[in-house]
Amino acid sequence: MNRRLNNELRNTNRTVSSSLEEPIHAKLYTEGEIIKDAEVFIGYNHRGIEKLATQKNFIQTLALVERVCGICSHSHPFTYAMAIENIAQMEVPKRGQYIRVIMAELERLHSHTLWLGLACHLIGFDSMFMHIWDFREKIMDILEEISGNRVNYGMIIIGGSRRDINDDMRRKVNEMLDSLEVDIIKMRDMLLADKTIAMRTKNVGVLPYEDAIRIGTIGPHGRASGVNVDVRKDAPYSCYDEFDFEVPVVQDGDVFARVVIRVLESVESIKIIRQALENLPEGPINLGNKLPKVPAGEFTARHEAPRGEVIYYVNTDGGQTNYRISIHVPTFKTASTVPFMLKNNTIADAGLIIASIDPCFSCLDR
Amino acid sequence: MQEFKSFEIKKEEIVPLAEKKKKEGIRLLMIQGYVDKEGQVVVCYQYEVGNCIESYKITGEAELPSISHIYDLAAAWPEEELYELMGVNFQGLEMRGRLFMPDTTLEGRGQILVTPLSELKKKMLGE
Structure with missing residues (x-):
């Protein structure tokens, strides 16, 4: 980020609706209508799903991770299930x-x-x-x-x-x-x-x-x-x-x-x-809808969800709950591109450019 | 079929390993972390090598060198996340400030993964 430029442009503040109904804050540094630099702020809606998952058994967790995202509500349990199946050697x-x-x-x-x-x-x-x-x-x-x-x-x-x-x-x-x-x-x-x-x-x-x-x-x-x-x-x-x-x-x-x-x-x-x-x-x-016996182990499963790669790192300790689940969604790897894409474009295009990553900040704030 | 391999490494091996992987054109998939049963912080550097995830694990280090100068934002965001969720300090990481945790939650940084749920409830809800 160009701090000098940001300091020079700091007095041009104004609020523009980005057209997105998502919890994201983009700060644009402009010269006239042209965006010279930008910063993106996320993380306004942390839901503690990873923490909560450590209290849930493997079947309950399916219902929980399905609610990480409304649009990708198949991708999340799919990826989680693959991680558990790999640890438990289930075919x-x-x-x-x-x-x-x-x-x-x-x-x-x-x-x-x-x-x-x-x-x-x-x-x-x-x-x-x-x-x-x-x-x-x-x-x-x-x-x-x-x-x-x-x-x-x-x-x-x-x-x-x-x-x-x-x-x-x-x-x-x-x-x-x-x-x-x-x-x-x-x-x-x-x-x-x-x-x-x-x-x-x-x-x-x-x-x-x-x-x-x-x-x-x-x-x-x-x-x-x-x-x-x-x-x-x-x-x-x-x-x-x-x-x-x-x-x-x-x-x-x-x-x-x-x-x-x-x-x-x-x-x-x-x-x-x-x-x-x-x-x-x-x-x-x-293989039957019963609580699986999952040994201690770890696995990172990946699935190509509509917006990109969903990553589930699951760590188990041989008990009936997850020891640790770490969820990473595509927006984790695409939101950071927004400032680079906004540069030298007009304010009028900012909403379209941010939306073009197909963001899901709900997923990101899991 | 996706595969997963886990290796233990030492703190001083992190940067040379990242440089080697980067040179070979290998993608940094993610940096994961958790707190083990002894209360030690575990950080896993996961690289995608073909259809296999190679996970390099460091245990019990609360300060680690950043690899953001090698993998740029692909490393910087995961490192910042681990700082906010687990309080791991990455030396050399240019912090953006709060990224994943709200300012109102545990001052926006540090301990959510480390603290038991019952204590978190007390801190956050005043129960």
Whole structure:
């Protein structure tokens, strides 16, 4: 940070709404309308979830970590369960793994479409925002059809999945996907060809590859700056190595690149869900819903959540509760990029640039 | 299949190890921490080597050298978090001030992981 510059600009204070309903404070140092430097302040809503988890048994913890984030409410118990299963040397039945992946990719779809709609809203393209959120409802319907819930699906148990996908449901979900795929492709063609979106997002909030690597950025935000990191490919888990899919990476590092990445990833997610539904193995979906016996041990599990890598470090002492859980969410590694992206952009674009990391400060304040 | 390997190292090995990993292009995944049953602070430097997480563990050191000059913000934020949650001091770390804990909670730094839940309740809620 350039302290001298900050001191020179300190008298230009004023308050601007960043358009985000999130507990974040960005301090901008400006010359006229141009942002010359910025600081980001987070951590206004610490919830003590890691501390609380040390008092809960392994089944109770699933319900607890599911509430770290509303949008990624499958990713958190998924990652936690993988850590416990690794410590306890449990092998999750194949069918249970496939169902986990289907839910994870549906979650990615609804998260990306949520963000794409919001991005359109932030640039004033409200008709596109409403169109995207309209067909996003189809994804929510599929999630509800499978799990019975629109958020906090409760689909994960230690050792597998809680609910099965029967043949009837599979046919119904496939029909829903047919309709959804048409909408996603239409959205892709519109977003990537629209002049308004290009004018408002190209060369805005640029994060060059060198900065992205130096800061350690991950997820779609990193991949939009050329950082080719995706846990599903780099360290395959569950049954991701059995599916044919691409990890889109672009180099431009601007807000438009972040739109492109999320649009292309949505198309890939549909590919994965279709393959998983088509090849859903026969057999049990879990190892039984009982409190597992977990020996003393430790494991760091990772999952590619919609916003990037979720990391769970779990330490057990052979008892029925967690000795220590350490949760790190994608926003931990993307929020620190905000000051770099804001520099030399206008105040009017600050809200869009901050939103372009697809932040979840609720996750961060776990 | 994701793998996990744990190693014990000494305080003076932290910086040379980080320099070596950085030179090899290996990503610092995270710096984790906890307090063991003897009340000693344990800090784990976790690097991603292929599909394996290599976790290098230091026990019983309340002051450690920062590796933020090697891994920049990828190390600085986790170090600052460990300072706020566990009171570990990282020498050479340029502190931003409060980052993860509210100012009103334990003065924004230090002891939330170290203090038992019952005592935390007394301190924070006045029970």
